[in-house]
Amino acid sequence: MKPFFASGQTESAENLWEQFVREMSEFLQDTEMWKDVSFLVLRIVLICVISRLALAVLNRIIDHATNEKKSRRLKLRTRRVQTLGRLLKNTASYLINFITILLVLGEFNIQIAPLLAGAGVIGLAIGFGAQSLVKDVITGFFIIFEDQFAVGDEIQTGSFKGSVELIGLRSTRIRSWTGEVHIIPNGSINQVTNFSVNPQLAVIDITVSSDYTIEEMMSLMRQVLLQINDLNLTAAPEVLGVQTLAPSQMTIRITAKCRPNTVGEVTRLVNTEVKKALEAKQASVID
Template sequence: MSLSLSFILRKIINIAAICGGSYLAILFASFAIRRTLIITSRFEKKQDLNRRLKTVAPLLQSLAKYVIGFFAVILVLRQLGVDAAAILAGAGVVGIAIGFGAQTLVKDILTGVFLLIEDSISVGDIVQIGDLTGTVEDIGLRVTRIRPFSGALVIIPNGEITRIANFNRGFTRAIVEVGIAYEEDVDRAIQVLQNIASQYREANPSKILEEPTIHRIARLDSSAVILRVILKVAPKEHWGVERDLLYLIKKTFDEEKIEIPYQKHVVFMKDLR
C-alpha cells in the first residue's frame, strides 16, 4: 500500500513538473521570439518593427505553444502508462490521410507561409484583394482576416489570395479628374487647378511627397473637357487627399465662375385640354 501510494505521488509530481516546465517553456519561447524579431530588425524603422511584431510574433508564439503542448501531452501520457509510440504512429497515419484528402487546406497553409516569409502584407496594412478593400486585422497560416470600411470582418482562405494591392508600402497617387464646359478657357482652368494643388501641398507637407502634376486635357467627353490632377502622396493617404481636392476644386470653381457641366433635363408640359 505504501509502495503504491509513493508510486502515485511520484507520478503526480512528474506530471506537475511536466506541466510547469511546459508553461515555462512557452513563456521562454514567446520571449525569445520577440527578442529575435527585435534583434533581426534593429536596422529597420520603428514602424516596420512594430508591424513585424504584430504580424509574425503572434503566429510564431501560437506555433511554439502548440508544439510544446503536443510534446507535454505525450510525456504526460507516458507517465500514465499509455504507449506514446503507438499514438505517434497513429498520428502519422492520420496525417497522411488528411494530407491526401485536404489539398485545399495544404494550399491555404503554404500560401500563408509564403505571405509571412515574403512580408507581402502585415497587420494594419490597407490592402485590396480582388474586389475587397480593407484593413488587415490578422494573418494566420490558413486564413487572413480583413475588415473593410463597412465594418464587417471578412475571412479569406489564404489559398484564394492570388493578387494583392498594398496601399501601405512606398507611396500612392491621388488622381482627381474634373470636367469643365467647352466654352471655358482651358488655360485659365489649368492655372486654377495648379494653384489649388500647390496651396494644398504647402498646407499638408507630410501628405504630399512631390510637386503636383496637371495632365491638362485628359480626354474630351461629349459634354465636358476633362482635366486631371495627380499628386504623389504618402501611403494610404490618397483617399483623403482626393476628397479634399474635390471639395477645394468645387469651391474655387464656383468663386472663379468656371462652369462644371452636368446633365440637365428639359421637360415640356403639353396642354391636353
C-alpha cells in the first residue's frame, strides 16, 4: 500500500508543478499585461522627472529672487534674504515631494481622498497634542518675515548671547563667542536684542595718574585717536572728558562708533594705542 500512495503523491506534485509552469508561462506571455506595466512604469518615471524639473525651476526662481545684487538694489538685508531663500527652498521641496507621492499612489489606483481625509484627522489630533510645536513653527515664520534677526547676526535673547548660525522652523541655533552652541525653541524667544542692525558705540574708560593735567592728557589722547586707522571704525573716536576723579588718578572717557559686533576689537585697539602713547610720554619725562 505504501508504494501506491507514494506514486499518487508523486503524480500530484508533478501535476501541480506543471500547472504552475503553465500559469507562469501564460503570465509572462500576456502582452496586454506587460503593455499596462510598461505604461505604468513610464508614467511613474515621467512624474518623478517632471517633479525634479519643477523643483529645479522653483529653486532657480528662488535663487534669482534672492540674488545678492537684486536684494541690495531693493535695499533688503542680504542675510535675511538668504535665510528666507533657504526656507522657501525647503518648503518647495516638501511640497513637490508630497504631490509626487500622491500622484504615484494614484497610478496604483489607490484612492487619495480617503488618505487626505485621514491625514487631516491625524494632523488635527497632532495639532492638539503638539501645540508647542505649532507655536515654534509660527514664531519661526514671523522671525524671518518681520526681519527680527538673520543668520550671522549677533543677538541676545534671555540669558543667551551669540551669533545666529541657523534659523529653522522649530528652533534657532546660537553660538556664543566662547564656542557653546545654544538651541532655542522659537516659541520661547519673547524678547530679542539685535546688535547687528546699526553701528555700535564703544565706550572706553581710561584711568591715568593725576600727575598730568587734564588738558595735557586729553590732548595726547586726541592725537593718538586721530592716528588710528581701522576698518571697523565708522567715525573718528572722540574724547568726551573726565568721567571720574580721585585723589591720585582720573578716568577719561572715549567713545568710538564702530561696525556691528566689533566693540571688543575697537576697545582693545584704543586701549593699546593710548597705553603705548602714555608709556612713551612717561619714558620721555624720565629721560
